Amino acid sequence: MSVKIELMKTIPTIESTSSWLRAIRQINALFRPLEFTEKRSQKYGDFYQIVFKDAPPTLITSNPQAIEDIFTASPDKFVVGKGNQGLSFLVGDNSLLLLDGKKHKSRRRLLMPPFHGESLQKCNQRIVDITNQVCSRLEINQSFNVRSLMQEITMGVILSVIFGINSENRCGCEPSSRNRLQELLTNLLETFNNPLNSSLIFFPILQKDWGKFSPWGNFLRLKQEIKNLIYSEIDKRRDLIASGEFEGKDILTLLLLAKDEKGEKMTNEELHDELITLLFAGHETTASALAWVFYWVHYLPEIQEKLRFELNIWREGLGNCNINQLTYLNAVISETLRIYPIAAGAFPRIMTKSMSVMGYDFDPNTWVIISIYALHHREDLYPDSKKFDPQRFLERTYSNYEYIPFGGGNRRCIGSALALIEMKLVTATILANFELKLVKHRPMTPVRRGLTVAPPAAFKMIVKNRS
Template identity: 50%
Template sequence: MNNQKILDGPSPSLIGRRINMLWWIFNPLAILEKRYQQYGDIYVIAKNTSPQVVYISNPEALQQIFSAPAGTFDSSGANNVLLPLLGDRSLILLDGAAHQRQRKLLMPPFHGDRLKTYGETIRQITQQVISQWEVGKSFNVRAAMQEISLRVILSVVFGLDEGDRFEELRKLLTRLLDGVGSPISSMLLFFPSLQKDWGMWSPWGRFLRLRSQIDQIIYTQIKARRESDSKHDDILSLLLDARDEDGQPMTDKELRDELVTLLFAGHETTASALSWALYWIDNLPEVREKLLQELDTLPAADPSAVIKLLYLNAVCCETLRIYPIAINTFPRIVKSPIDIMGYHFEPGTLLLPSTYLTHHREDLYPEPKCFKPERFLEKQFSPYEYLPFGGGNRRCIGLAFAQFEMKLVLATILTQYDLQLANKTAIKPTRRGLTVAPSAHLRMVVKQLRSQKSPALV
């Protein structure tokens, strides 16, 4: 007797699959929630396609996936949508021994005492950006947070904080990201058939030329660092000195792809998370008051002290829970037959753990649509219940840096300014390239300067 369970899921026609893909691009959260209600926490997105793509938001199943033996899955081939942005030597697009090698080389700059060296840079950049705000005037929240996060990543990763190279790279990166940022323009990434270079006035042609200009600046910076006799503490310099187990350094192509990966992974995502946090803090006065009371207890002159603030941590965690920037983790392609929760998966099946659906399970997070930081004070969630940075051997290596930056930027802003949303219209998540972000129309007004400022952040 065969006790194997049968996967549930829709059986759309070819036209139906095309319509679903467009729905996924323009309103991804709605289609996720609808399918979850119809088919549960493990389902195939289309029964009549090969290979099968299976959505999973069951914590027990996620634990089996994230803790599976090496060689069970291949993640590289499932992320090809990122290839035009990142390059084929990006950590995200590597698998097996190559992935492990790059991961070991990239890990040291993002942990331990290295974080403390970035704290003053983050604080100063935040201060420079927000010093331009004027009392009584509104500002575009996303644009301001993008400015902070981009300047932080350029400084920390490249050691660039001024000069022609800095200005040019900042301008080009912004144009490239905006070029694939809307739901319509992001179709360039989801539909390879649209990736045709018809010259500089065509969407893909503009993308390729911007990418080429960015690459030229990056390779110039790599060359300058290789030839420099001065000591630098940016991540590029650390990676130039890194050696693998065979004593081999990264090639220029590997460096380029990893640096671009850090740029995109550490810029857009942080800007979106910060924008959401400011939105929720203003929407809920009780959250704001608790947070301000805690921020006023910061000790003197130590930016890294924000790491110890429990309520600030809870606010950041809840921000990343309710609207995770990456709504899915990286896909896994089955290489060896595996059974998960009574389902049997053959090689070639693509498993897609859903961060958003897991974060909105009623059994884990009662009233999941409500913003409640206290959840993270009352309970410690497992890596299979809370996974804004992915899981297993694909967990984001920059998560500690991202959390630190988010806390320090929020603390710097909130200890100096009283902010208020320009209007109380509810903000909904929208497609931003490959991620989901708050609307670009989110604006806040500077009500006044705070009379009490934390000495650690002034």
Template identity: 45%
Template sequence: MKLPNGPQIPAVLQMVRWISNPMSFMEACAKRYGETFTMRLEKNSPPLVIVSNPEALQQILTNDTKEFEAPGDLNGVFESLLGKHSVITISGAEHQRQRQLLMPPFHGERMRNYSQVINDVTQKVISQYQIGKPFNIRSATQAITLRVIMQAVFGLHEGTRAEKLQQFLGEVLEKGSSRLLVALLYFPVLQRDFGPINFWGKQMRRQQESDELIYEEIRERREQADSSRTDILSLLMAATDEAGEPMTDEELRDELMTLLVAGHETTATALAWALYWIHKLPSVRQKLLEELDSLGDNPDPSIIFKLPYLNAVCSETLRIYPVGIITFPRVVRTPLSLSGYELEPGTVVLGSIYLTHHREDIYPEPKQFKPERFLERQFSAYEYLPFGGGARRCIGLAFAQLEMKLAIAKILSSLELQLVDNGEVRPKRRGLVTGPDRPIEMVVTSQRQVKSPILQTTTV
């Protein structure tokens, strides 16, 4: 077997580049070695084959329970935060069973219930910003998405425990987004305290504080069972496996933490990017306002969800700077041919979402933000894949899209916002995903009142 070419520098240096700037590292590799290349991040771990060809991605993601598998043990980098019972860290039949359990609350009818929550929370968060006082837009969007996911998962986002949990989780993720902590995640031998440098210990203690609050909530629910509750925790507590056994407290904790973390970090960043682009490019904002204003006061969320231009803006936001830049690893199970390479069982392959979204042949002028491309043509699920695909496709895809669209509609209809400076913001690593490379400061210039088209005609 001959693996695709790739950088020859020592693994530790490749790891440094991967941690410090994964996007430019992948771009440099693709430029030099072509669309399929091999990275080596650890001396004693298998090399990683990086793929960004849509046909190859289709082959992998439509076969990742057959010729390929999507094992959770390769997602060990998430284990210290999410635990070993998270849907992200488990494998095989257990993984599929757990997904079946987690998916229904993020689909269909259940989603309708979340629309009201998203609107109310967004309204509450934006009402705190005063005219003329700059604020960091990512902090605002993070406040929105954290409260929304708390409501979906626990059925609450107010009250002392909920507020404390929001604060601790915010801190865990903020500190965890630093490159130093990411390095500790990738090098488990360094996960201990070094005398006065007790970065890891501090992070673990913050996590323990969040865990205690989650365990308290589980305990209280067990003592005061309420069958009328529809939140995800109640659903998970009522579920049993084929032997009739319910989930243990530790399993519940890991799954709740997974949804809380995966469910708000990513969407907060996506929403912040969308607001950045909308206000950076006046014509985008103008078109979006025309579309939104045509709906009048209090439009139905399902109508907002289907707006073509709003959809194009959200899609382009997740294309140009995808929050998750690679899929989880897939592993070859039976000897096979991929993009002309003969791969043996055990070979690890990763889909590069970032490189796929920046292919000139699919997205002309890929570095330009152009929502119109999503109105002009349809992209296949392997040309455009911000939520991955196959056996590990994002569980919160519809939830995240709904949240982005409703929050944007609410913010744009209520406030006139401006970027404090028009300088360029670029993506950089933020923990295990990506985010803006500097704070995006915005300012409210005035309140906005949407006139209902019906009211306008009757008052004339």
């Protein structure tokens, strides 16, 4: 006990009894998430706690040793679902994001294979085809919204992974339903397209249905229509499987065939929640990351030159290798996810038992927030951290506790391999076919977009040439 008191004294602590101060901090974190994180770590370091009246204590860290302790701890030492409860309005109560324990483990085991290995390889051509199809409407000398373009591509990819859409359309997801779903999902996510609207997520008091023209009312109506469409796709697919007409390996089929340890299949509600989670988590994040890649590559001509050089050799077959072996492309993607990680923090972990992190003891019910942004800007790991410099990834390797754009431990992003291959193939395909330039060649500041931090919604580029 005495050891604990002694050590607790040495952890920098933010204390407050004022709920006003708490609200001001929340608003700051909402509107200026990166500056807020940065200022805090400059002031309190890489391992500090927040003790507020009427709220559980919270440990905030960007220390690699602490991150290792957390990611490698037994999963039963934390729950995550409770910390993600605020997302249930979007993904439902049965989403992977809200599960813990055995159920979380078995659902992850079920969902992982389609995002890895052979199944993922089969997606490669589809990613290239979708990119070409979406970009076919780009015209010389015309500007386009980078985020919308990338979002259309990544949405097409995730829909195809989930519903297994193929050219013969034997999957039971009609093009009209698919197009409507795509339109509704895009509109729904636009609800949170800027910091002000994102406050709907963080302040439940604002979640009021004042008719279809109010932001929340519109959100609820869109959500209901999406739900009806997904339920109808589930029913159609179930019938097709039962009649032996469908044998796909897509996620919907996989989930429809899965049984739990009691031999029970998933209910429509459970299926819906899981599908909607993957639809959201699987395209918004990757679209933002791709928008950043195009910004950096065109903002810094020397980076583009090196990248084009490597891609040209690859296309001519001189290197004779797979795209994953392109070291410069890989470094550009890694640096993009380092400098402005799409998720500024990992999911909050809530301790279920007393536990020690970096030798300090914490009580059950302590919340743990890992700041990915602060970790990725540690000067001891990433000198001159504000500089976009892919070279750093060519000169050293980073451990799973020093570089974590996809989080880690038992909650590590299940779509990381898909996101990375998408980023590489989309970048290579667009650069091979187009010469682009930024409409405004100036530094771009990240903004809050729902739960993520993304390039501004108005980010535009111009097509200079088709090659």
